[in-house]
Amino acid sequence: MTQNQPIKKPTLALVIPSLTPGGAERVFSNIANHLANRYNIYIFTLYKDLIFYDLHPSIKVNYCLEEYRSNVNRLTSLKIHFQLFSRLKRKVSDINADLILSFTTTANFYTVILSKILNIPSIISERIHPKYALNKAWQILVRHSYKYTTILVVQTEEIKNYFKRSLKDNKLKIIENPLSEHLISKKNAALKRSNSILSIGRLESQKNQELLLRAFSKLNHNDWELLIIGSGSLLDYYKELSYTLKIESQVSFLGAIKDVSPFLNQEGIFVLTSNFEGSPNALIEAMYFEMPCISTDCPSGPNELIVNNHNGILIPTNDEQKLIDELNRLMNNSDLRNQLGRAASVSVNRFMPDIALKKWEDLIENTLK
Template sequence: MATKLCFVINSLEGGGAERVISNLANHFSGKDCSVTMICLNTAEVRYEINKKVKIINLVERKDHQNFFNRLSYAYLTFYRLLSVLKKEKPVCTICFMTSANIWAGLCCVILGLPYLVSERTAPVYTLHQYNKLLQWIVFHIYRKSKAIVLPAFEMFKGFKRIKQFETLHNFKTIHNPIHQFSHLNTDAVHNKRFILSVGRLCYEKGFDNLIDAYSKLELPDVDLLISGEGPDRASLEKRIANLNLKDKVKLIGFKSNLQDYYAQAEVFVLSSRSEGYPNALVEAMGMGCACVAMDCEFGPSEIIKHGINGLLVAKEDVVGLSLSIDKILNNSNLKNKFSAKAKSINETNSIERISANWEQLIMS
């Protein structure tokens, strides 16, 4: 009889955590496992999911909600998730991201089912924002989990900054697997040479700093392309216009053929103020792209060895970011060295190697 696994996440609409959980679900569905993907919110599925994976959407959430809508949403989410898990009775439930961790963890505690929680971003933007009561609830849910899985080792320090979480010791580091893109298109994705960055258009990703760093370079023949969507689009567009860069800096939205952009970019830049374990950086390196990254909490310093397979820049150092980009653009030997060294991540972060770590944890 196939081993039953349930994966729980907010949605599969797009993002690093969503890609990782999709890859894991696909991998386990091909290993004689019965896999159910439970999405708390109904949304478009942006990633390729194996036909063997059963997808269940719990609630259609409206953008503008009053108190009673939110109460109704919470009740429906809890009741439907409890019903699905009670019916499935998985060997293990694997939850990704704080809200899914809380809902699924609570249901698993009630049903007496084993579960794993996984935080994917820096706690300063999640748990640190919660009131004391919610932090207390989260602490007890996380304490009872088989493990708190973190994609970067250093992330546990972010949890320990909450006094109550100092006593938690069930942390486990499993890096993100590298996504294997299906095919590469050789057609040019842009009509000029370009610098690439990828991520949600929000404050944490630091695209305002990247645009400022790019503006200092005054490059006539190299554009800046930023792929992603998010709440800061309007403010970033305004910044681009104020710097007279509308013809040079392009917000190109969500792209399903990112591999073509990675393969053709002159440099990939991660300008984040905080991270969990940046998927885009791993993907870019896997495609042999020379990379520059802000050395933010957490992740980049566990991926890039400065001067060996890329360059690290001090957090918020816009001038340093500009100089590092310029260094790679103007030194083809350095660019080629970083490109060759970066590709080793295809082995260290292979889906087989990373999934084996998850499998060991799930079955333990």
């Protein structure tokens, strides 16, 4: 090598189903942006769709199939999987990737097989609790296939314990979700909070916003409103439900919003009603912004974030009456809201982006050695 010849940067293939709005997609984008100055980054989405999050200009994005197809028969599903894997294999081979990093179950499954075929290391990350999110067939497939990855990254101790039965401990790493640098820069705790309840998440059954709508309809606080940020297949159903419950004038469905900092700065209470999670980004962000938070004690994540009645409130999953009781308690006590919000913010300092992103950087560097 001559003295003036630049050192070749390693090439990373990053794989995810899509870059549409979502917690996993946001973290994935943050990691890609953080690594872009050190590595050649190629992102491969399984499907062509909206790229919701801003990416470093040097990152190259490609996709495997034009559209996502649901409700297909088993034979068609197998054909789609074969197409996806074949195209992903060709694209990753073309860039001579030194390592593959993937997020979410389907992308992880392809990545493990592909890394063995191409003889390169893989880092995969499960973003949700497989016991609750996947059917039995996929759980078996995941446990068997994930054994062959170089490293599996999870977000919580509970999910790590789930995989301990099938993976060696040296293959399991916990890296918690980093807060967004963009959000951190926009925190303004001095703003006066309004009489409003905020929910952020995809409008899907997993997030169970129906529980919040029904509980809200039974509160005796006509001066409060409910704001729901997110998009999804249940939007029309939830809008119709709000009319049925006669709360449509107090409920706003705001769609997917890239910058949620104005809402985190000014709304009064944050509520997470999920049936299961991986590690809920929206809850971490609300806690950082000093919002008093109520969350279901679902698997997994919330009970590793919230100490009940110290820095937030935990309720059983799908417990409408408990949610009503705790909302009434917070709405009637501004001192308690302030106390919980302050304690929440202090408790999530470990999610600062420099800490989590450095863990990803070190993990990739060590895996490439």
